[in-house]
Amino acid sequence: xxxxxxxxxxxAARRDLAGRTLAKIRGDFARLIYLASMRDYNTGEYHHEGxxxxxxxxxxxxxxxxxxxxxxxxxxxxxxxxxVEELELYAASNCTxxxxxxxVWEKLQPYRIAVPSECSSLAARFFTSNxxxxxxxxxxxxxxxxxxxxxxxxxx
Amino acid sequence: MSVLAYLxxxxxxxxxxxxxxxxxxxxxxxxxEGFGTGQETSLPGGWGSLASELGARIFDPEDLNFVASxxxxxxxxxxxxxxTALALDWLRAVRSEVNQLIRAHLRxxxxxxxxxxxxxxxxxxxxxxFQLTSGILYLVIWAFGPPRAAKLVGYSLALAGQLRKVTxxxxxxxxxVAVEIMDSKQEAQS
Numbered sequence: 001x002x003x004x005x006x007x008x009x010x011x012a013a014r015r016d017l018a019g020r021t022l023a024k025i026r027g028d029f030a031r032l033i034y035l036a037s038m039r040d041y042n043t044g045e046y047h048h049e050g051x052x053x054x055x056x057x058x059x060x061x062x063x064x065x066x067x068x069x070x071x072x073x074x075x076x077x078x079x080x081x082x083x084v085e086e087l088e089l090y091a092a093s094n095c096t097x098x099x100x101x102x103x104v105w106e107k108l109q110p111y112r113i114a115v116p117s118e119c120s121s122l123a124a125r126f127f128t129s130n131x132x133x134x135x136x137x138x139x140x141x142x143x144x145x146x147x148x149x150x151x152x153x154x155x156x
Numbered sequence: 157m158s159v160l161a162y163l164x165x166x167x168x169x170x171x172x173x174x175x176x177x178x179x180x181x182x183x184x185x186x187x188x189e190g191f192g193t194g195q196e197t198s199l200p201g202g203w204g205s206l207a208s209e210l211g212a213r214i215f216d217p218e219d220l221n222f223v224a225s226x227x228x229x230x231x232x233x234x235x236x237x238x239x240t241a242l243a244l245d246w247l248r249a250v251r252s253e254v255n256q257l258i259r260a261h262l263r264x265x266x267x268x269x270x271x272x273x274x275x276x277x278x279x280x281x282x283x284x285x286f287q288l289t290s291g292i293l294y295l296v297i298w299a300f301g302p303p304r305a306a307k308l309v310g311y312s313l314a315l316a317g318q319l320r321k322v323t324x325x326x327x328x329x330x331x332x333v334a335v336e337i338m339d340s341k342q343e344a345q346s
Contacts, residue, residue, distance in 0.1 A: 077209055080219040122245050123210055129238045133223060133231075140227045 006059070013055045013063035017048070022067065026093045028074050029086035035068040036114040044117050068116050075114075076127045083134040102139050105131075207249065211313070214243050217303035236301050243302035244294065247312075251290050254316050258283055279322050286315045 025031045038046045046064035047057075055063070075083070091101040105111065111131045115124045213219075220239065224232045261279070265271055289312050296305040 073206055076206070077213055079213075079216070079222065081222045120207065120249075122242065122249060123206060125245075126210060126214065126242055129235075129242065130219075133219075133235050133238075136231050137223065137226045140231070 009055060009059045010062045010066065013051055013059050014066055016054060017051055017063055017067055020050075027086050027089040028071060028078075029083070029090045030093055032068070032071040032075050032114050033090070033111075035064060035071055036116075038064055039068075039113075039117075041113075065116070069119075072114065072116050072119065072123075072127070076123050076130075080130055080133050080137065083130055084137050087131075087134050087138060098138050099142050102135050102142070105135055106139075207246075208313070211246050211250070211309065214239060214246055215302045215306040215309050217306065220301075220303055239302050240297060243297045243305070247290060247294055247297065250312070250316060251287075254283075254286060254319055257320060275322070279319070282315065282319050282322055286312065286319055289315055 022031050022034070025034055035046075038048055040047060046061045046068070048060050048064055051060035051063065054060075075086070078086070087101065088098055091098045094101075109128075112128060115127060220232070220236060223235045227235075258279075265276070289308070293305055293308045293312050296308055
């Protein structure tokens with residue numbers, strides 16, 4: 001009985017989080033990064049002040065974990081082409097350029113923290129491999145565009 | 157006659173390679189389970205179904221074609237190598253799941269007086285065919301990459317599904333035990 005109630009509470013908290021917060025974020029990838037950022041690096045527990053106030057700390061924690069798993073699932077199952085589009089959208093919504101995103105992300109690899117803790121190592125490796133590839137595609141596109149811009153300049 | 161002998165020799169060699177790769181894959185699974193999360197095996201619900209969907213993604217040629225059209229040859233080669241490694245790991249995980257299921261079935265079957273020998277032989281044969289197919293699949297993935305192995309993957313997965321069904325039909329308790337094992341594993345992980 002208690003478990004059933006708890007499940008309903010978690011579902012309500014999930015809907016609340018999706019409606020109030022996640023709906024305002026553009027792109028699945030941005031949502032994934034946002035959800036991962038609510039996790040404490042030391043304890044692995046999620047925390048969201050507003051959600052914990054409206055529900056309870058444990059219900060909020062479970063709801064965020066569940067949303068994080070769903071967001072990760074969507075991203076890990078999308079194609080590299082879709083991932084490239086998501087990264088471009090993410091860069092645009094964070095007021096940065098794709099080239100800046102590629103430069104920083106290749107160095108710091110922050111996408112590694114986007115993986116939920118209970119995910120299989122195979123899914124985690126598949127995800128990071130796809131992100132690295134998507135970044136490489138973005139970089140190739142920029143190089144191509146740069147070369148085309150140079151060749152379009154009138155020769156002295 | 158000599159052609160037949162060569163064919164027989166080739167068949168035996170392929171069988172040996174498959175069995176060797178099959179054992180090698182199995183050993184790697186047990187090594188991995190020693191220090192990993194061990195969650196590659198199918199779990200009921202969320203992550204378990206992700207594993208099978210992940211298989212479809214790994215073997216899909218769409219990504220390789222896209223990367224080849226967008227990046228250099230070197231990057232495409234690197235991507236293909238990464239996908240091959242992932243596909244081999246995925247295959248090991250599927251085989252590990254099937255092996256676990258068969259082990260659970262054997263454990264329950266030992267104490268069951270109502271066993272049907274014909275069903276057990278059928279199960280044994282299907283398990284052998286699965287081992288053989290997955291061994292060949294391992295070779296094909298390793299040699300040609302995941303996109304070329306996509307069709308054989310479908311066949312292997314159909315066989316794995318058939319094995320799951322047969323273990324359930326032959327001995328429902330065996331399936332129950334397997335599910336219980338997987339459930340307890342998930343509880344321990346969560």
